[in-house]
Amino acid sequence: MQLKDMDWKELRGAIVILAVCLSVGISILYLSLYFQERMQRDFNRNDARFRSISQRYLAVDEEEKLINEYYPKFIDLFNHGVIGKEQRLNWIEVLRTATRDIKLPRLSYQIESQKPYTPGYSISPGKFKVYSSNMKLEMSLLHEGDLFNIFAELDEKARGLYSPTICTLSSTGEIMEQRDAANVKASCELQWYTIKLADGTEIKI
Amino acid sequence: MISSLISRFRFTHRRLLFLSAHKAAIYHWNGNDLGSSYLFDVDEEGRAYFERYLNETTKLPTYILTDYFEEEYRQDTVPHVFGSDRQAILLRKKGRLFRDTPYFYSRVIGREEDGRKDDRILMTALTNPDLVRPWVTMLDNYKVPLAGVYSVPLFTESILKHLENPSDHLLIVTLQSLSGLRQTFFQDREFRISRLVQMPRYGTEPYAPYIRDEIEKIRRYLNSMRLITEEDPLEICFLLSGDLLDDLKKHHEDSALVRYEFYNIDELLKSVGSSQTITTPFSDKLFAHQLLKQKPRSYYASSRERRYFTMRTLRYTMIVSGVLLLLGSAVWSGFNLMEGLSYKQRSLIADNKARFYNQRYEMARERLPDIPVEPEDLKVAVELAHRLGDYKTSPLKIVQAVSAVTGRYPDIRLDEFRWTASVDPNLDMSNPGASQAPPAGKIGYSNVSYKDTGYDYYQIAHIKGHLEPFNGDFRKAIDQINAFTEELGNRDGIHDVSILSLPLDVSSNTSLSGNTGSDSREADFSIRVVLGIKHAA
Numbered sequence: 227m228q229l230k231d232m233d234w235k236e237l238r239g240a241i242v243i244l245a246v247c248l249s250v251g252i253s254i255l256y257l258s259l260y261f262q263e264r265m266q267r268d269f270n271r272n273d274a275r276f277r278s279i280s281q282r283y284l285a286v287d288e289e290e291k292l293i294n295e296y297y298p299k300f301i302d303l304f305n306h307g308v309i310g311k312e313q314r315l316n317w318i319e320v321l322r323t324a325t326r327d328i329k330l331p332r333l334s335y336q337i338e339s340q341k342p343y344t345p346g347y348s349i350s351p352g353k354f355k356v357y358s359s360n361m362k363l364e365m366s367l368l369h370e371g372d373l374f375n376i377f378a379e380l381d382e383k384a385r386g387l388y389s390p391t392i393c394t395l396s397s398t399g400e401i402m403e404q405r406d407a408a409n410v411k412a413s414c415e416l417q418w419y420t421i422k423l424a425d426g427t428e429i430k431i
Numbered sequence: 432m433i434s435s436l437i438s439r440f441r442f443t444h445r446r447l448l449f450l451s452a453h454k455a456a457i458y459h460w461n462g463n464d465l466g467s468s469y470l471f472d473v474d475e476e477g478r479a480y481f482e483r484y485l486n487e488t489t490k491l492p493t494y495i496l497t498d499y500f501e502e503e504y505r506q507d508t509v510p511h512v513f514g515s516d517r518q519a520i521l522l523r524k525k526g527r528l529f530r531d532t533p534y535f536y537s538r539v540i541g542r543e544e545d546g547r548k549d550d551r552i553l554m555t556a557l558t559n560p561d562l563v564r565p566w567v568t569m570l571d572n573y574k575v576p577l578a579g580v581y582s583v584p585l586f587t588e589s590i591l592k593h594l595e596n597p598s599d600h601l602l603i604v605t606l607q608s609l610s611g612l613r614q615t616f617f618q619d620r621e622f623r624i625s626r627l628v629q630m631p632r633y634g635t636e637p638y639a640p641y642i643r644d645e646i647e648k649i650r651r652y653l654n655s656m657r658l659i660t661e662e663d664p665l666e667i668c669f670l671l672s673g674d675l676l677d678d679l680k681k682h683h684e685d686s687a688l689v690r691y692e693f694y695n696i697d698e699l700l701k702s703v704g705s706s707q708t709i710t711t712p713f714s715d716k717l718f719a720h721q722l723l724k725q726k727p728r729s730y731y732a733s734s735r736e737r738r739y740f741t742m743r744t745l746r747y748t749m750i751v752s753g754v755l756l757l758l759g760s761a762v763w764s765g766f767n768l769m770e771g772l773s774y775k776q777r778s779l780i781a782d783n784k785a786r787f788y789n790q791r792y793e794m795a796r797e798r799l800p801d802i803p804v805e806p807e808d809l810k811v812a813v814e815l816a817h818r819l820g821d822y823k824t825s826p827l828k829i830v831q832a833v834s835a836v837t838g839r840y841p842d843i844r845l846d847e848f849r850w851t852a853s854v855d856p857n858l859d860m861s862n863p864g865a866s867q868a869p870p871a872g873k874i875g876y877s878n879v880s881y882k883d884t885g886y887d888y889y890q891i892a893h894i895k896g897h898l899e900p901f902n903g904d905f906r907k908a909i910d911q912i913n914a915f916t917e918e919l920g921n922r923d924g925i926h927d928v929s930i931l932s933l934p935l936d937v938s939s940n941t942s943l944s945g946n947t948g949s950d951s952r953e954a955d956f957s958i959r960v961v962l963g964i965k966h967a968a
Binding site: 228232233240244246247250251254257258259264265266268271275276283292297303308309345346347349351373374388390391392396421 | 735804810814818826
């Protein structure tokens with residue numbers, strides 16, 4: 227049958243019915259799929275929340291153990307400037323006191339700006355990030371032992387965790403016996419480590 | 432209106448228009464059997480009544496069954512080709528044989544066994560289209576779906592399957608109330624010829640003598656056409672009923688050349704599933720019943736004449752497709768809805784449980800102090816600080832080790848001590864950034880393995896010194912330095928000691944000059960010391 231033989235009036239009703247059925251069918255299918263996906267999303271969210279909170283509830287005893295064991299250490303590290311803000315003023319004060327107590331002829335320092343630090347060994351920082359400040363010390367010493375006296379003073383009194391990275395000791399020539407004699411010149415670089423939250427949130431206790 | 436709508440969707444209802452030269456009859460098919468019937472004259476008045484009938488009835492699919500004298504049959508052969516080539520050949524043959532009629536039908540009935548094995552075809556035509564066309568036009572005007580135009584002789588072939596063991600040479604004799612006596616001959620169950628004879632009005636004269644005479648005529652014709660021979664007995668089947676059938680039985684006995692079979696069309700009609708009763712010898716109802724039941728493909732109607740039937744099929748296809756699509760999407764949507772409701776229910780349960788556990792968790796946490804980070808992060812931070820502390824180092828150990836050995840060699844004076852710490856024992860202190868693989872054999876580099884040494888990291892020192900006093904005896908000075916480094920290397924934790932420079936470089940790949948007459952007063956040297964460090968257990 228050719229198109230010109232078609233009596234479109236005869237087909238009009240059927241075409242309308244087909245179009246209505248098609249549009250209604252697609253609409254209810256789309257709406258039902260939308261409803262199903264939304265409910266599935268809600269369920270996944272609530273289920274994940276339930277699993278998370280139930281696990282935390284079940285692990286609350288374990289959390290208590292962790293808090294009892296590690297929170298005092300955490301506070302101690304925080305107070306000692308290892309976690310949270312670094313204590314530069316304290317470092318300088320300790321250096322000044324040590325210079326006076328040890329009677330060093332001279333000690334000059336220079337602290338560079340703090341930078342993210344990646345050690346040469348492996349670490350598991352979790353949500354934290356390690357930063358370090360490089361401190362350069364130039365000293366005149368009566369003898370080599372004064373360098374270790376300085377380190378001992380820093381170990382005992384300075385708030386922070388440091389590690390010497392480079393040290394150079396050199397003899398100045400003739401050895402003199404006076405207490406303020408500068409028989410040895412020393413220069414050292416110290417890395418002062420600080421642990422902070424990686425997202426930048428300040429740790430407050 | 433409702434009944435009209437219902438009748439529009441009665442898919443099983445249809446009707447047959449039986450046409451002859453003098454009469455036309457309508458047979459309705461109500462579901463699974465013949466229903467009411469109407470009779471019309473083939474004249475202006477009859478066609479007016481028929482139009483009124485069409486006007487007052489629904490547009491049921493209509494099958495036209497004709498029984499005219501003006502129907503011709505030809506058998507021919509055509510090359511075994513397909514598609515447009517066959518169409519062209521058939522059109523050429525139609526133009527030659529049946530030029531003036533559109534009601535032409537052809538079909539392949541077999542293939543030649545010899546030669547190029549042409550197709551054997553049967554061609555038939557209603558040679559007077561004016562007999563059919565007015566009725567078809569009326570149906571088209573009233574938008575009645577015309578399913579097809581058929582003819583009694585061709586359709587008789589569909590009756591064969593209801594006969595018991597029909598012979599290869601079979602003559603079927605039927606009487607139609609509208610047209611008369613129809614004799615149709617089949618050879619090997621293939622239609623060959625058919626003949627229509629007008630009969631006197633039923634009841635005015637006995638039919639048996641007429642039928643006997645007409646059978647004799649067609650037998651003679653079949654003989655003359657060599658369609659039957661003495662070796663092939665002819666089977667004559669009478670599809671009749673009542674007294675006429677009994678009368679014929681009495682006067683026809685089987686012989687060597689002819690075998691007679693008598694079928695009561697009333698019983699035959701019932702055997703094919705009709706509840707109709709036939710009291711006359713006419714087989715109109717049998718043909719009507721079979722045609723409306725079997726709904727064969729149209730023989731004669733053109734596609735344009737069948738357009739309302741095609742559109743009806745298209746219309747129902749679209750409606751059914753639409754409804755099925757709607758039902759399908761409704762079912763699918765139902766499943767989605769049920770699944771969504773199931774998720775909603777489970778989501779509510781999960782939410783309630785989460786709230787419950789959250790309350791319990793908060794209650795449990797009340798006895799714990801407020802902490803700035805999660806409990807597990809406390810552990811991470813503390814362990815991270817310890818890890819950094821583990822690698823905290825000091826030059827004290829290596830200074831102590833060097834000092835202890837230096838004390839045993841009073842002539843050795845240290846001038847400079849450069850120190851660093853690294854996990855790489857091969858660190859090049861002059862170039863700390865690129866230190867992993869110092870050149871092998873080069874003086875001053877340990878080039879020792881730092882794997883599986885058991886140390887966690889290393890302290891590396893470059894020491895410069897000189898011998899004092901020095902009297903110019905280089906051999907003694909070198910021996911002293913060698914002894915010093917050897918003793919240093921034997922101390923606990925010393926991983927490696929190497930000499931960077933000696934007071935006198937006696938290796939063959941350097942130039943050497945001096946004055947043996949004067950005592951040299953300088954005996955400088957430098958060494959590299961690597962101390963391995965282990966963390967406290």
